Amino acid sequence: DKVAVRVARIFNTYGPRMHMDDGRVVSNFILQALRNETITVYGVGNQTRSFQYVSDLVDGLIALMASNYTQPINLGNPVEYSIKEFAVMIKKLVGGNNPIEQTAAVEDDPQRRKPDISRAKHYLKWEPKVSLEVGLKRTIAYFREVLAENKWKPLTVA
DSSP: OOOOOOOEEEOOEEOTTSOTTSSSHHHHHHHHHHTTOOEEEETTSOOEEEOEEHHHHHHHHHHHHHSOOOSOEEESOOOEEEHHHHHHHHHHHHTOOOOEEEEOOOTTOOSBOOOOOHHIIIIIOOOOOSOHHHHHHHHHHHHHHHHHTTOOOOOOOO
């Protein structure tokens, strides 16, 4: 009796129903923008990240589990944005006029995060479909709804 195992390396996933205070850049910037607070960029903001919408991740995981591929495979969106560009995009999509401010860089913050999804494209015939702008609009709408209905409960550590 063998167990079928697949290994997925998951990169920066975001979308509705994500924790609103998980400390990641997506939730931090959206909350700051919606609350009309200063959007805080660590360092000069030239470090890059790539962001994948949750439905793209789910599609990738389904494709991986349905495949016979057993080597580790990266599931992420290879399109990179600087943190500075990302802050400006969030500000624009929220529609506020929040200031964007630089603060001291985090010591171990990598300068670049970009998945190589060539194996996923080749073996799974998978690649992300949802653009960052479309995914962020959906995520911002979700955050707005939760905040408006006062349903948000901050994460607590037991």
